[in-house]
Amino acid sequence: xxxxxxxxxxxxxxxxxxxxxxxxxxxxxxxxxxxxxxxxxxxxxxxxxxxxxxxxxxxxxxxxxxxxxxxxxxxxxxxxxxxxxxxxxxxxxxxxxxxxxxxxxxxxxxxxxxxxxxxxxxxxxxxxxxxxxxxxxxxxxxxxxxxxxxxxxxxxxxxxxxxxxxxxxxxxxxxxxxxxxxxxxxxxxxxxxxxxxxxxxxxxxxxxxxxxxxxxxxxxxxxxxxxxxxxxxxxxxxxxxxxxxxxxxxxxxxxxxxxxxxxxxxxxxxxxxxxxxxxxxxxxxxxxxxxxxxxxxxxxxxxxxxxxxxxxxxxxxxxxxxxxxxxxxxxxxxxxxxxxxxxxxxxxxxxxxxxxxxxxxxxxxxxxxxxxxxxxxxxxxxxxxxxxxxxxxxxxxxxxxxxxxxxxxxxxxxxxxxxxxxxxxxxxxxxxxxxxxxxxxxxxxxxxxxxxxxxxxxxxxxxxxxx
RNA sequence: GCCCCCAUCGUCUAGCGGCCUAGGACGAUACCUUCUCAAGGUAUAGAUCGUCGGUUCGAAUCCGACUGGGGGUACCA
Numbered sequence: 001x002x003x004x005x006x007x008x009x010x011x012x013x014x015x016x017x018x019x020x021x022x023x024x025x026x027x028x029x030x031x032x033x034x035x036x037x038x039x040x041x042x043x044x045x046x047x048x049x050x051x052x053x054x055x056x057x058x059x060x061x062x063x064x065x066x067x068x069x070x071x072x073x074x075x076x077x078x079x080x081x082x083x084x085x086x087x088x089x090x091x092x093x094x095x096x097x098x099x100x101x102x103x104x105x106x107x108x109x110x111x112x113x114x115x116x117x118x119x120x121x122x123x124x125x126x127x128x129x130x131x132x133x134x135x136x137x138x139x140x141x142x143x144x145x146x147x148x149x150x151x152x153x154x155x156x157x158x159x160x161x162x163x164x165x166x167x168x169x170x171x172x173x174x175x176x177x178x179x180x181x182x183x184x185x186x187x188x189x190x191x192x193x194x195x196x197x198x199x200x201x202x203x204x205x206x207x208x209x210x211x212x213x214x215x216x217x218x219x220x221x222x223x224x225x226x227x228x229x230x231x232x233x234x235x236x237x238x239x240x241x242x243x244x245x246x247x248x249x250x251x252x253x254x255x256x257x258x259x260x261x262x263x264x265x266x267x268x269x270x271x272x273x274x275x276x277x278x279x280x281x282x283x284x285x286x287x288x289x290x291x292x293x294x295x296x297x298x299x300x301x302x303x304x305x306x307x308x309x310x311x312x313x314x315x316x317x318x319x320x321x322x323x324x325x326x327x328x329x330x331x332x333x334x335x336x337x338x339x340x341x342x343x344x345x346x347x348x349x350x351x352x353x354x355x356x357x358x359x360x361x362x363x364x365x366x367x368x369x370x371x372x373x374x375x376x377x378x379x380x381x382x383x384x385x386x387x388x389x390x391x392x393x394x395x396x397x398x399x400x401x402x403x404x405x406x407x408x409x410x411x412x413x414x415x416x417x418x419x420x421x422x423x424x425x426x427x428x429x430x431x432x433x434x435x436x437x438x439x440x441x442x443x444x445x446x447x448x449x450x451x452x453x454x455x456x457x458x459x460x461x462x463x464x465x466x467x
Numbered sequence: 468g469c470c471c472c473c474a475u476c477g478u479c480u481a482g483c484g485g486c487c488u489a490g491g492a493c494g495a496u497a498c499c500u501u502c503u504c505a506a507g508g509u510a511u512a513g514a515u516c517g518u519c520g521g522u523u524c525g526a527a528u529c530c531g532a533c534u535g536g537g538g539g540u541a542c543c544a
Contacts, residue, residue: 112542215472240472282480284480284481310473426502444504
């Protein structure tokens with residue numbers, strides 16, 4: 001059996017790696033791992049008008065952040081380099097011209113205006129909106145001559161009879177009537193290929209065995225199949241996974257959902273948790289486990305088991321899963337992650353001390369500072385008005401001053417005693433103290449927090465208020 | 468408009484003809500624990516398997532139609 005080679009082909013036309021691409025990348029990656037194959041990244045930068053500077057680098061970095069390491073890509077190269085389509089222009093032109101020679105493609109000189117008008121009329125007549133083939137009638141040598149001085153594109157010459165079908169690994173047989181297929185533009189007037197030409201040429205030359213991509217490509221697949229046939233190339237295996245959806249069920253979009261990898265990073269999600277979460281979309285472990293590693297995923301993955309239906313992307317479950325990952329981490333690992341996340345303005349040692357108190361209370365790295373920020377800075381404002389509690393607080397101050405063994409236990413003991421002595425219910429007593437020390441109504445366990453804060457700092461925070 | 472894909476609790480899913488009076492997870496609710504919040508534990512609600520028709524002794528599971536949703540329809544990917 002031939003080597004399994006799969007690829008993802010992101011376009012640098014957005015801010016960063018799209019979460020939908022992460023999903024597709026994951027499917028490709030674990031499929032490659034499962035089959036001891038190669039995972040390739042190819043940058044499809046053929047749309048010069050939508051190109052976003054720096055996007056390519058960000059995409060590649062994000063892929064690394066996720067741990068989806070590629071075997072071949074634009075940076076590290078590989079046996080079929082270059083892996084950037086803008087550097088392979090000659091290849092596409094060569095094959096486009098070959099298709100023209102064999103009569104499977106033709107030059108077209110139609111203007112965008114004419115095309116618009118044509119489609120409008122077709123719509124009115126309830127006909128399919130495909131190219132009417134006007135330029136197909138131009139004799140070949142005349143077309144060739146015109147192509148020397150006029151702007152032109154090269155279009156695929158789709159027959160108007162017959163059907164084109166292919167077998168999709170997740171959906172079974174899919175077939176299209178040729179007469180409804182558009183004479184797709186293959187080579188644009190700027191000399192760049194369209195996706196359709198580029199993808200087929202590169203997938204063939206790079207020996208891609210399985211084309212795993214999202215559902216949105218199903219309708220263009222028959223055109224790709226035709227190109228393979230006309231060029232005399234064997235078909236790869238096609239598999240179209242589901243497309244991730246917004247809560248309103250439409251295709252996941254930046255207008256309705258956070259989609260960029262960088263957003264997830266800044267929110268403090270862990271890449272492992274995100275991948276785990278994504279894996280749960282349209283697929284499940286044979287034994288029903290919901291928490292598993294990339295490796296475990298790869299061991300059990302079968303492309304045929306991916307569900308074709310489009311799942312709604314729901315952050316609530318990601319939050320839970322991320323929390324699970326954070327709780328399972330070692331204290332040291334979590335410390336490192338948090339320090340990395342909040343920056344070196346904060347003492348790593350202090351962060352380390354707080355970990356036992358926060359680990360099961362945060363779901364994302366970004367939850368850390370709101371919960372534990374008071375360890376680093378004394379509160380600037382207080383969530384309840386403490387002005388009525390000055391005498392209580394100075395009582396507390398006095399009592400705590402007397403605590404010689406500054407440990408959570410003894411602090412707690414003395415506070416319990418005081419509360420009892422003053423006949424104040426624990427809940428009320430500790431709430432006042434909590435706000436006095438942390439500024440907030442919600443905090444990690446108080447006695448332990450005060451221990452970490454230290455006696456001096458705690459007392460100074462108390463006297464700050466009783467002033 | 469035209470073409471294609473899809474359809475089990477609010478959400479993610481298990482289920483591949485009898486084990487299903489449909490199981491799990493998230494979320495929700497209640498209780499336990501408790502100095503707050505979490506975490507943990509226990510329990511509850513939540514899907515006549517989109518609808519209708521067929522096949523079968525038997526259907527969530529197979530077939531068809533309809534309905535609904537989605538995608539494509541660009542010199543974007």
